[in-house]
Amino acid sequence: MLDVRRIRQDFPILRQQVNGRPLVYLDNAATTQKPRQVIEALVRYYETSNANIHRGIHTLATRATEQYEDARRKVARFIGARGPEEVVFTRNATEAINLVARAWGDEHIGEGDEIVLTLMEHHSNIVPWQLLARRKGATLRYAGITDDGKLDLDELRRLIGPQTKLVAVTHMSNVLGTINPVADIAEMAHRAGALLLVDGAQSVPHLPVDVQALGADFLAFSAHKMLGPTGVGVLWARAELLEAMPPFLGGGDMIAVVRPESSTWAELPHKFEAGTPNIADVIAFGAAVDYLEGIGMSNVRRHEEELTELALERLRRVAGVRIFGPSSASERGGVVSFAMEAAHPHDVATIADGHGVAIRAGHHCAQLLMRALGVPATSRASFSIYNDVDDIEALVEALEGVNRVFGEGRERTAVR
Amino acid sequence: MSEPPFDDLYRELILDHYRRPRNHGPLAAPTVQAEGVNPVCGDEIHLDLAIDNGVIADLGFWGQGCSISQSSASMLTERLKGRPLAEAEEVAGKVRSMLVEGASPDPSLGDLEALEGVAKLPVRVKCALLAWNVLLEALRQAKAAAQEEHHG
Numbered sequence: 001m002l003d004v005r006r007i008r009q010d011f012p013i014l015r016q017q018v019n020g021r022p023l024v025y026l027d028n029a030a031t032t033q034k035p036r037q038v039i040e041a042l043v044r045y046y047e048t049s050n051a052n053i054h055r056g057i058h059t060l061a062t063r064a065t066e067q068y069e070d071a072r073r074k075v076a077r078f079i080g081a082r083g084p085e086e087v088v089f090t091r092n093a094t095e096a097i098n099l100v101a102r103a104w105g106d107e108h109i110g111e112g113d114e115i116v117l118t119l120m121e122h123h124s125n126i127v128p129w130q131l132l133a134r135r136k137g138a139t140l141r142y143a144g145i146t147d148d149g150k151l152d153l154d155e156l157r158r159l160i161g162p163q164t165k166l167v168a169v170t171h172m173s174n175v176l177g178t179i180n181p182v183a184d185i186a187e188m189a190h191r192a193g194a195l196l197l198v199d200g201a202q203s204v205p206h207l208p209v210d211v212q213a214l215g216a217d218f219l220a221f222s223a224h225k226m227l228g229p230t231g232v233g234v235l236w237a238r239a240e241l242l243e244a245m246p247p248f249l250g251g252g253d254m255i256a257v258v259r260p261e262s263s264t265w266a267e268l269p270h271k272f273e274a275g276t277p278n279i280a281d282v283i284a285f286g287a288a289v290d291y292l293e294g295i296g297m298s299n300v301r302r303h304e305e306e307l308t309e310l311a312l313e314r315l316r317r318v319a320g321v322r323i324f325g326p327s328s329a330s331e332r333g334g335v336v337s338f339a340m341e342a343a344h345p346h347d348v349a350t351i352a353d354g355h356g357v358a359i360r361a362g363h364h365c366a367q368l369l370m371r372a373l374g375v376p377a378t379s380r381a382s383f384s385i386y387n388d389v390d391d392i393e394a395l396v397e398a399l400e401g402v403n404r405v406f407g408e409g410r411e412r413t414a415v416r
Numbered sequence: 417m418s419e420p421p422f423d424d425l426y427r428e429l430i431l432d433h434y435r436r437p438r439n440h441g442p443l444a445a446p447t448v449q450a451e452g453v454n455p456v457c458g459d460e461i462h463l464d465l466a467i468d469n470g471v472i473a474d475l476g477f478w479g480q481g482c483s484i485s486q487s488s489a490s491m492l493t494e495r496l497k498g499r500p501l502a503e504a505e506e507v508a509g510k511v512r513s514m515l516v517e518g519a520s521p522d523p524s525l526g527d528l529e530a531l532e533g534v535a536k537l538p539v540r541v542k543c544a545l546l547a548w549n550v551l552l553e554a555l556r557q558a559k560a561a562a563q564e565e566h567h568g
Contacts, residue, residue: 019420020420021420343482343483344481344482344483345482346457346459346481346482346484346540346543347426347482347483347484350425350537350540351420351422351426354420354422355420361457362456362457362458363457363458370458376458376459376460376480376481377457377458401420405422405426405431406426406431406483407431407435413435413436414436414437414440414441415436415437415438415439415440416438416439416440416441416476
């Protein structure tokens, strides 16, 4: 296990009480907290280096540009990209996926083409493809899930055919925690002549991810789920794909030469970064990558796998708890969704909050998955490097509290 | 560690209506039907009204969701059964002021006063309001139907 006590000292926000109890933050799949190294990088940038980047001659502009591009190099190295030109900064993972749907999709998807998705996708990896399919007269196909919350690979294999132009799949489900065998899926897609987009919003923050081993063509993820600030997302794609794609948004910084009727585009990756980007937050994101690399992603994974295993074991023993997703921690990330017989997820989350325990309740932007699971919503606890055994115990204690308030095994009887 | 206090929110009356919802299920012969969903949380309420001569002769609700949304609907049916339409509208207004403006509960609200604690939890106010918004929609339909009859 990691030295959680030391790590926690880097996260000032965790030193507080909520409803008279020490804060137990278990909503990391929504967003993680930020270490002081990231917060300091943000402050330091504004106090010492703030200027608009690229084309600036003066000292501050040069310094800001250097720091911004340095963050890009860090991110590229972190995911094993061939070079920093393969890393495009966006607002978030959602925008990265929309960028692909617009810039690549509008060129390559036509009538009768098929886009293959899965029922465990976050809405951000569904809706952009629905919009694209509607623009182009293409069809969406969905692979389902097995009873134990894994991707139905047989169905996926059947769905991928000669009409398939793109497969878009999450690396790790934000609800079930399921880790999908992306390299195998890449092979299926490529054999059919399709490309593979991977939603890495949950995986890149918590698993060692190497885009070369992944075999994907596009990878999208967000800084704020990996100790970085909000407002920064990443699209990684193979350089030759990005080269061939038209721009996404037009404006400053993304052009080479502008003439009255037409323009030529800037080099990669600037072609896809129109306007002044989120300079400060990108630089602070670089500090988050440094922090994670300092711990080591395989250590992050090992720690969270141990916590997940413990959480599964402890939650199974709470009366009326039903856990969704794979039963073994080795097949899932640090995300545990569950239902309680006694109470609705929103009541569970309210009572947990009364115990100082922050968990999420709802459809988790995965309504197709909720329907497949046959529930309107779930409660979800998700872990990060600063969580430890005590946090799991606090969660269990909160859930026992739910049973005390609602009474175990609710019996709903209608009265007319 | 001691139990955090939930007396304000999860009062016994609320839990009782959640466990044993009153007037639950559709009516055999409704005159108006309305339904509502909270897209954020997926809570769902369906409401049937049987209106006779300007009075809610019978009503029934069903749906799914948290204890707050379902108990609020159950209490609504209990409070309004056999009451005139004008009173239903009035009660809906008073519940709204209690939940949204934090007004102290009007004595005429009866059991609905149990929902007062929800006003302190802004994220849960929409749960308690759902049934009342569905009621207002049903009342609108009833009015429109009455008007049509009048003109027709």
